[in-house]
Amino acid sequence: MRRATLSAMLSHWLRHPLQLGSLLLGLALATALWSGVQAINAEARASYARAAQMLGQDRFAQLVPRDGQRFDQSVFVALRRAGWQVSPVLEGALQTDGQQLRVLGLDPLSAPAGSAPQTVTGRGDLPGFLTPPGQGYAAPQTVRALAGQPGLPRLIASDDVLPGLLITDIGIAQGLLEASGQVSRLILAPEQPRRRAPLAAIAPGLTQRPPQARADIAALTDSFHLNLTAFGLLSFAVGLFIVHGAIGLAFEQRRPMFRTLRALGVPLRSLIGLLMAEVLILALIAGLAGVALGYGIAAALLPDVAATLRGLYGAALPGTLSLRPAWWAGGLGIAVIGAGAAAGQSLWRLAHLPPLAPAQPRAWARASARGLWRQGAAALGLGLAAFGLAVFGSGLVAGFALLGALLLAAALALPGILALGLGVAERAAKGVLAQWFWADTRQQLPGLSLALMALLLALAANIGVGTMVSSFRLTFLGWLDQRLVAELYVTARDEEEAARLRQWLAPRVEAVLPVWSIEAPVAGAPAQIYGVADHATYRDHWPLLDALPGVWDRLAAGEAVLINEQMARRAGLGPGDALTLPGANGALIVAGVYSDYGNPHGEALLGQGLFTTLYPQAPRLRHALRLPPEEAPALARALVREFGLPAGNIRDQAAIKAVSVQVFDRTFTVTAALNVLTLGVAGLAMLTSLLTLAGMRLPQLAPVWALGLTRAHLARLELLRALMLAALTMVLAVPVGLLLAWALLAVVNVAAFGWRLPMFTFPADWLRLGALALLAGGLAALWPALRLARMAPADLLKVFAHER
């Protein structure tokens, strides 16, 4: 019985291959976009985990300097003598030709097991690792990039090491980083002798940091991955609209068959079981295709994601993708869950279908006023929830809940709003064709509403994200102009050269402004502290968001500190509040808050005098030079001639801006790609809906044709209908997109990155997007319209000959 029933059910798909195709395609695309994003996230997280393992951050407590600066290794020796089981680590950046290399120096003899990668500690050639020229472990691509560079240890390729990182013996690292006898931090072994001298007595400048649950970089990049996940989910939802439409249509078309099967003795339970099996099989087929496609999408997007993470967070990510079984299983799982969710309504209806229910396909293509009201009520409820979240919610999860509620409310409200508008147009129509056109369009709404909702979501996401990115870009460019005022930025290779540079430059430029900084924890989070000179460059240009009167005088006097927006938001600080910096005896007044886009960390600005007093060991290598812009190229050449500085150590303003803008643009390449893909899926949803509806439309179109309209005329009206619906959806998408942009800028960005951006609108972009929506709608309608225009009269006549 089951076989006969199944063959009867499957015969539907053989008769409707297009419907089967759209179902499989929709589900495959939905799965592909979702699993592609998941693949990227999984790859990134695996990298962070490796980084954390490599730096021993996740499992070991550490002794770190209170002032954030390196300290003498005699402190390490003293602690060892006092019984402390510690191992020294030296970290630092090394500028090589063409790229910046992060150097990590370890002591393999004292390092606790598991604090360094297996490859480094387990390879056995200890003398080779310890004695000059030593050995350096790096990722294969880093080894390739560094090939032939002088002064480096013998490089050994290791897959365990992150790109851009070089792990070597601490002695070798001290040589490379010109930090002879210096240490960045000490790793504490888990087992420590009970009796040992207190830390404060031996090393008062150090403080103990407990083991961290996870790597800093993982915490920092969470928001980025959450953004990607949200986009993946949106794309998945848009794809599911197609699946829901295809499954719903197939169910309605098979209602007479289900009734017949029930009448012939097939139990309801068997029927539901077979339908579930059918959905499962289709989901697995589409899921496999989707996961494979997702892998392709992820592989294509990963280089841009890697660039984004490097640009925004300094997180290194390999540019290649690994195949993870869990990800395959996850992709298939989401395909099954998605298909199940899309089929749920149909299965529920089948479960409640009386055996003697009418055989005619019923409500699928009919507007149900009650349904629209219910949908409208749900939209109102979600809209109120979104409002509540906007007013009372806080944090990233509330931000994304707000986005979800907003988008869902808009999507649910769309059919009702369109029905209302079409009703008004119908009443206002004068001619008979116009009246029929509006009335007929209104009747098509339920069949097209899922596709239109998908289009609305895609368009609103495009407007919202586009407004956010463009506002961000505009603000960022303005901010760059404020921040990058100096004409040239010069970095000396050592302190002695820096002193010579300052002396040489003094008579040749208007001002030599130090750009000196240290890394240190401020207000409980990692931060960068800068010392700045009292100069018009800062007074006239610095992008202050809020400040006390006389802010620059207070800063110059060493009474105050300026902090960036990120630190202000995270630590809840504002002008007038007190802030204690590491190494300082008392608190300083926060005199102002400045915008600092693109920086995930906190930042503090001190007067140069106070900075050098508090942090005398801070490197004083970097300087900003003020001079007439036209003299900058000649001075840059002179610096190369006089000091032999590498090109990378002299950067002009334009070059830094160009790189910053490039990093910025690349950051949003992934977002733009997902935007385009989502819009493509929505266009496809329109196409599949129109194609599947085309067959059902014949009974409505054939009488009008028989009454005296040509097929070509009807086809033109069908095309016009799709264009008009796409245009109306676009018009509604604009306010939804702007609300979305506001939520992204005012809620999500603040929670994710710690900065709030002003919102700008870009009507020209909407026009472009509107044209794209019309193109998508027009292209989607073109094929069904052409088919109608070229349809043989005999096919239309069948409408009059058969019960449809």
Place this chain on the structure above:
Amino acid sequence: MLLEARDIEKSYGTGAGAVRVLSGVSFRAAAGESVALTGESGSGKSTLLHLCAGLDRPDAGEIRIDGQALGALDDRGRAALRRDRIGLVFQQFNLIPSLPVAANLSFQARLAGRQDAAWCAALAERLGLEGLLRRYPEQLSGGQQQRVAIGRALAARPRLILADEPTGNLDEATGDAVLALMLELVSETGAGLVMVTHSARLAARLDRRLHLSGGRIA
């Protein structure tokens, strides 16, 4: 002559090859005359009616309406002919589901640019549809829907009514009533009527009967 069909041939291609439906059918219908087309299922009655309406083209032969040869008209010309001179009534009613009864009733007349509100109102009254004008087709019974379809066909005052089993979906009593009304209205307007029917009883109520068998008029 209102309708003149001469040596009409028509075949349909199927998977098993071409099936000849009509083989040299000729007949005429004059204005004010009602003609019944009867025959077995598949004898080509509906095909002949569709050819007369210009909905399809014959493989051979010629059809003229008011002296105008349909073969000389393109798609646009045939559509205009249907709008202006022909009223069609289908077995399945084929009303426009998105429009209320009133709009359905006047639809073709408005398409043809000949709307006559008084005539439409009179038709609605004669057809017993006055109380149903704001309803939609799905809210009507089969008999009511067919009355709307007849009203729609007559509202434009066509020269020729072509009806394809207009009572086929109705019970006998309703069918009889609908047919009586149609004949009465056709007679009043002076239009010609060609009606396909299976029923010899109904065919007997028309002026003339043509029986199709094996693709020919018997």
